[in-house]
Amino acid sequence: MKLLVTGGAGFIGSNFIRYFLRAHPDAHIVNLDKLTYAGNLDNLSEIESHPNYKFVRGDVADSNLINSILSQPIDAIVHFAAETHVDRSIADAQAFVRTNVLGTYTLLDVAKRKRVGRFLHISTDEVYGSLTADESANEQSHIQPNSPYAASKAASDMFARSFWQTYQFPVVITRCSNNYGPYQFPEKLIPLMITHALHDMKLPVYGDGLNERDWLFVEDHCRAIDRVLEAGRPGEVYNIGFGRPVKNLEVVRLLLRIMGKSEDLIEFVADRPGHDRRYALDTGKIRAELGWEPAVGLEQGLAETVEWYRNHPDWVERTRNGEYLTYCEKFYRNRDATLPQL
Ligand code: NAD
Numbered sequence: 001m002k003l004l005v006t007g008g009a010g011f012i013g014s015n016f017i018r019y020f021l022r023a024h025p026d027a028h029i030v031n032l033d034k035l036t037y038a039g040n041l042d043n044l045s046e047i048e049s050h051p052n053y054k055f056v057r058g059d060v061a062d063s064n065l066i067n068s069i070l071s072q073p074i075d076a077i078v079h080f081a082a083e084t085h086v087d088r089s090i091a092d093a094q095a096f097v098r099t100n101v102l103g104t105y106t107l108l109d110v111a112k113r114k115r116v117g118r119f120l121h122i123s124t125d126e127v128y129g130s131l132t133a134d135e136s137a138n139e140q141s142h143i144q145p146n147s148p149y150a151a152s153k154a155a156s157d158m159f160a161r162s163f164w165q166t167y168q169f170p171v172v173i174t175r176c177s178n179n180y181g182p183y184q185f186p187e188k189l190i191p192l193m194i195t196h197a198l199h200d201m202k203l204p205v206y207g208d209g210l211n212e213r214d215w216l217f218v219e220d221h222c223r224a225i226d227r228v229l230e231a232g233r234p235g236e237v238y239n240i241g242f243g244r245p246v247k248n249l250e251v252v253r254l255l256l257r258i259m260g261k262s263e264d265l266i267e268f269v270a271d272r273p274g275h276d277r278r279y280a281l282d283t284g285k286i287r288a289e290l291g292w293e294p295a296v297g298l299e300q301g302l303a304e305t306v307e308w309y310r311n312h313p314d315w316v317e318r319t320r321n322g323e324y325l326t327y328c329e330k331f332y333r334n335r336d337a338t339l340p341q342l
């Protein structure tokens, strides 16, 4: 199996590459990543000289580059690359439109022409919008994105769908709930709360803290992607989630308990504009059809995540002061600029 992974220097992509090379020692992976602020080659330092792994710095919206990469035989694409932070999309969504919409379209278009055998598009539960207390979204539910981030992901998700419907290009779409775990950039809820609490800084909880998310440990997501890659049916959508939405305040309190810190650190701050109240997924399809189940409960996953951040102060410090950007620049400059041969 020869894979092109996009966005593999980010949180889920880097966890996926490490997981996949462990689970499939014969697999080959090319990682295409633009190295935005969210892409960090530190995340992949343990496999950077793995014989079956190659890194290419570049943009998924660059059709010439994609064309050159796909001139080598690639069996499947796993497309993670995206702008991903809701708060940034509220401030300015330009990059979200460019990467998430135009970038996905470009990748689909070149991959179709190169007859790539499988295209796994990594989407999100945020495309279903905010749900009420007794609702959960299944794969047929309405797409009702509310934030500019969710709108850009919904647009890319619909382009992926259209390539199956129109050209029978073998696209499979996954829509996963919120992930957490090692290597998540500390602008997202869980790593932000952990890194603040480690330094006894205030934990900013938006609004009343009663918004709900269905938190999934990142390695469970990686195993689900592996199953979909292996056995997901072309043209289908698979929801992925733990199956138990939890209020933000409950997550933050649990973290403080695990870390032995006082709840006095919690600070309620102004709410996010258009803040979705509740995400909830019906994940019956992937469980019944592909036999996937999450293995890590929230308390265990949070404890492991806290432990990881505690044991990686240098990683945290470098993301906070931007040092890793210099590291990535150096890494890239020292690399042979020719495209990798698989
Ligand atoms: P992330 O922000 O940590 O990483 C994104 C990666 O994409 C970075 O390495 C960045 O450098 C790269 N990238 C950005 N623009 C690019 C471009 N134009 N060309 C090439 N690379 C580019 O994101 P993440 O949290 O790992 O999410 C990965 C994917 O999973 C995204 O598509 C996201 O929408 C989806 N998703 C995330 C979650 C979550 O909770 N994090 C949940 C469901 C789905």
Ligand code: TYD
Binding pocket: 085, 086, 087, 178, 187, 188, 189, 190, 192, 204, 205, 206, 207, 211, 212, 213, 248, 272
């Ligand atoms: P986030 O990690 O940004 O993921 P998403 O918005 O994609 O679900 O936020 C998760 C939840 O945590 C969301 O309801 C917003 C909330 N939140 C806070 O309360 N404080 C924060 O500092 C952050 C970053 C998020």
